[in-house]
Amino acid sequence: MNHCMFDGIGAMEFVNSWGELARGQPLSIPPILDRTILKARNPPKIEHLHQEFADIEDKSNTNSLYEDEMVYRSFCFDLEKLKELKKKAMEDENGVLESCTTFEVLSAFVWIARTKALKLLPEQETKLLFAVDGRAKFEPKLPKGYFGNGIVLTKSVCKAGEITNKPLSYTVKAIQEAIKSVTDSYMRSAIDYFEVTRARPSLACTLLITTWSRLPFHTTDFGWGEPVLSGPVSLPEKEVILFLSHGQERRSINVLLGLPAPVMKIFQDLMMQI
Secondary structure, three states: OOOOOOOHHHHHHHHHHHHHHHOOOOOOOOOEOOHHHHOOOOOOOOOOOOHHHOOOOOOOOHHHHHHOOEEEEEEEEOHHHHHHHHHHHHOOOOOOOOOOOHHHHHHHHHHHHHHHHOOOOOOOEEEEEEEEEOOOOOOOOOOOOEOOOOEEEEEEEEEHHHHHHOOHHHHHHHHHHHHHOOOHHHHHHHHHHHHHHOOOOOOOOEEEEEEOOOOOHHHOOOOOOOOOOOOOOOOOOOOEEEEEEEOOOOOEEEEEEEEEHHHHHHHHHHHOOO
16 A cells, blocks of 8 residues: 555545445445545645655654564553543643543553653653545545545654643643644645655654544455454564554554563553552
């Protein structure tokens, strides 16, 4: 898969359409192939500060940690664990949060744990990157079946000492603000920024969370039934963590990631502290 072609939603619509054709059925979601819907403006208008592309100085020398052997693990967060995390986030006596989603609280928890495991310096800036589906946020909305990239990366940048020493609600709130910032104006600005710079998001001192937990892998059927299990063969970058739905009801989430062996040992211990 290449994001130049489509995002996860487009990919799964393609695979499920393939399954429908294999079963001799008509396409339930015919593809919309007009890529000009999201073309850059002429002239481009960069109206936002796109820190998702910014390079962060690695004051903590994290690259040296990755000289050790990489270890890959999967951590399952069932409904009880997810409820406990939400409860912990909402218990902040300052009343920072009115509510929080599973994605927001799990992303915050994992970002904090990884930051602690890497032993980043308190003054070290660290960046969280994640994709937001812009299909319903564009004005007008993207048409159903749009076959392309309808996502945009958003970011939260904090100092390591802030997210490791402050309550969980602080980091959840930072993630909520990042999601809130994704508007039609922001996404159009990001398209124009890329058109002008051709920059790739910097992954220095960064965690990139990819969530597949809402993608309909479970509905794919080529004629011999639904899949028993689905997931990636590997993770594309050392900075990437994947959220994957788990269980028959798909309400639990598997967190997949790789870390240097000594760092993973610390991370595993932190995962048990819920």
